[in-house]
Amino acid sequence: MSVAGSFPGFAGRPPGPVMGRDEADRTLARLGAEHEAIETSLLALQDHAGRRLLEGADLTGVTKERWADTEQTITLLWRYFDAYAGALASAREIRARRRYPGRGDMVALTDLLRGDGVTVANQGTAGPGASLTGPARLSERFTLEELVSRMNELYARALDMVVASDSVWSALPARIDLLAAELHRTRSLAYSVGVRPGEHPAGDDLESITEELATLRVQVISDPLAFWMPGPGSAAPGGGRSDTTRYDRAARALEDVRREIEAVLAVRQDAEQRLLQVRDLLSRANRTLTEARSARGEVLAKIAASEVPAVSGPPTALQERLAVAAEYRRHAQWSRLSPLLESLEREAEEELLRARESLTSVTAPLAIRAELRGRLDAYRAKVSRHGLAEDPLLIERYDAARRVLWSAPCDLRVAGQAVLRYQQAAADLLTPRDRGGHGEQGETS
Numbered sequence: 001m002s003v004a005g006s007f008p009g010f011a012g013r014p015p016g017p018v019m020g021r022d023e024a025d026r027t028l029a030r031l032g033a034e035h036e037a038i039e040t041s042l043l044a045l046q047d048h049a050g051r052r053l054l055e056g057a058d059l060t061g062v063t064k065e066r067w068a069d070t071e072q073t074i075t076l077l078w079r080y081f082d083a084y085a086g087a088l089a090s091a092r093e094i095r096a097r098r099r100y101p102g103r104g105d106m107v108a109l110t111d112l113l114r115g116d117g118v119t120v121a122n123q124g125t126a127g128p129g130a131s132l133t134g135p136a137r138l139s140e141r142f143t144l145e146e147l148v149s150r151m152n153e154l155y156a157r158a159l160d161m162v163v164a165s166d167s168v169w170s171a172l173p174a175r176i177d178l179l180a181a182e183l184h185r186t187r188s189l190a191y192s193v194g195v196r197p198g199e200h201p202a203g204d205d206l207e208s209i210t211e212e213l214a215t216l217r218v219q220v221i222s223d224p225l226a227f228w229m230p231g232p233g234s235a236a237p238g239g240g241r242s243d244t245t246r247y248d249r250a251a252r253a254l255e256d257v258r259r260e261i262e263a264v265l266a267v268r269q270d271a272e273q274r275l276l277q278v279r280d281l282l283s284r285a286n287r288t289l290t291e292a293r294s295a296r297g298e299v300l301a302k303i304a305a306s307e308v309p310a311v312s313g314p315p316t317a318l319q320e321r322l323a324v325a326a327e328y329r330r331h332a333q334w335s336r337l338s339p340l341l342e343s344l345e346r347e348a349e350e351e352l353l354r355a356r357e358s359l360t361s362v363t364a365p366l367a368i369r370a371e372l373r374g375r376l377d378a379y380r381a382k383v384s385r386h387g388l389a390e391d392p393l394l395i396e397r398y399d400a401a402r403r404v405l406w407s408a409p410c411d412l413r414v415a416g417q418a419v420l421r422y423q424q425a426a427a428d429l430l431t432p433r434d435r436g437g438h439g440e441q442g443e444t445s
Contacts, residue, residue, distance in 0.1 A: 021101060024109050028095060031088050031113070031144065038081060038151065045074070045159060050166025061223035063165060070161045073154050080151050083120045087112055087144060116143045161225070164240060168224035171242040176217045179251055183209060186258055193264045194335040202260040202335075205253060212250050267338040271329045274341055278322055281348035286314045288355035296362045303365040304409035311358050315351050318344065368412055372419050373405050379426050388429050397422040 045051060051074075054067050091112045095101065101109070121139045142150065187206050190196070197203040220227055230240040267274075292311045299308050325344060328337040380398055383389055401418035404410060 018103065018106050018110050021106070024095060024101075024106065024113070027113050028088075028091060031091070034148065035085060035088055038084070038148070041155060042077060042081060045155070045162065048162055048166070050162040050169070053169060054162065054165055057221065059222055061226050063223045063225040066161050066225055067165075070158045073158045077151055077154050077158065080120060080147055080154075083118050083142075084144065084147050084151075087118045113144065116141045116146070118142045118144060118147055120147075160239075164228045164230075165224040167240075168220060168227050168242045172220045172224075172227060172244065172247060173217060175244075175247060176213055176220065179247070179254065180210075180213050180217075183213065183254055186254060186261065189265075190257070190261050193261065193268060194333050195261055195264060196335075200335040202257045202264075205257050209250050209253050209257070212246070216246055216250070264334045264338045267341060268332075268334045271334070271337060271341065274345065275322070275326060275329065278325075278341070278344045278348045281345075281352050282315060282318055282322065285348070285352040285355040288352065288359050289314060292355065292359040292362045295359065295366070299362060299365050302408045302410060303369065304411045308365065309358070309361050311362060312354075318347060318351060365412060369405060369410055369415065372412070372415050376401050376405065376419050376422060379423055383426050383430065386430060388426070391429060393425050394422065394429070397425050 054063075054070075059067055091109055094108050094112070119139050119141050183206070187210070190203060190206060194200070195203045195206075197207045227243045228240055229243045289311055296308050296311055321340065321344060325337055325340050328334075328340065376398070380389070380394075383391070383394055388394060397418070401415065401422050404415040404418050
């Protein structure tokens with residue numbers, strides 16, 4: 001139920017000249033309207049859902065302290081209202097005595113309507129607003145204007161506390177319950193894929209989130225004001241917002257867990273295919289290492305004075321872990337399979353890369369010999385095109401380079417020097433011919 005705002009302000013003047021009949025009648029009518037507005041606001045506060053919840057809740061912390069003060073404030077408000085209503089009734093009684101009241105009646109009316117003749121007994125009440133002007137007294141005297149101002153202040157304070165508590169209760173528990181329901185569904189799904197506390201980090205996270213939500217809900221219900229952030233510079237009752245920091249943190253943590261479980265589900269769906277791919281990678285790596293070992297033996301037999309790196313054995317550790325992964329799949333232990341499969345995929349690719357690098361390193365001397373053979377034959381073809389293949393020096397140097405390159409074991413250093421000598425001899429013979437050819441071409445052109 002909505003609650004009215006501040007009570008209407010008292011518009012009378014301080015005691016002065018005796019009021020006339022018409023002025024007194026207008027003042028009484030205004031005071032009657034104010035009385036109705038004040039009563040409506042107090043009844044609305046009394047019937048406010050937040051106040052009823054506070055009255056029946058087992059409160060703790062700052063809310064318990066604030067509500068104890070607010071209850072005293074509401075009691076004091078009704079006492080002030082009763083005094084206000086009593087003064088108004090007395091004024092109406094005096095006015096009703098005669099149609100044309102005498103001076104004595106008008107003096108009494110003026111004193112009631114403008115003077116500080118409204119007395120309110122404190123009755124031992126302590127708390128905010130019990131006495132705003134000094135130490136508590138047995139009674140206080142007010143003008144009607146002062147009494148309305150006092151009620152306005154106390155009403156705003158009580159309403160602020162009630163509205164703030166109700167706002168937190170309206171916002172947070174429902175959201176916590178929705179998140180708890182989502183948590184329950186996520187936990188059921190997690191258990192179905194083997195994500196359990198003590199067996200998977202996401203299972204431990206689910207337990208932590210469950211405990212946090214349960215604790216948060218209890219604290220929100222018992223101490224809502226601990227989760228209220230007043231708005232900066234807001235004077236309106238209930239100005240501010242609920243503090244959802246802890247709720248938001250739990251929601252983000254649950255979303256992270258949900259993504260982890262989705263990853264585990266993805267593993268369940270394509271685990272067999274991924275295991276086959278890992279087996280294929282390891283098989284290719286093993287074949288490449290076998291080829292590298294065979295090539296190493298060939299290099300040691302055919303290439304002399306060459307350092308050939310050793311070739312490692314097959315990745316037995318990875319094969320053992322692959323067998324464990326297959327066992328996890330057979331027993332539907334998806335939460336254990338997920339991280340193991342990811343590491344196997346990464347390490348199998350690295351193993352294949354190392355095997356290829358080993359083969360490249362081992363076969364490097366054979367590649368060098370092949371490059372030298374190719375270069376020798378390319379120069380021989382070149383000199384043949386120029387009619388110099390029968391040159392005695394070239395024949396001698398070609399045969400020397402060929403004997404070294406096609407002998408076993410081949411000394412690459414000596415072979416390289418032999419090919420270089422053949423290149424130099426060919427270049428010496430081809431250079432004058434090239435120049436002569438250019439000159440004849442120039443004369444023709």
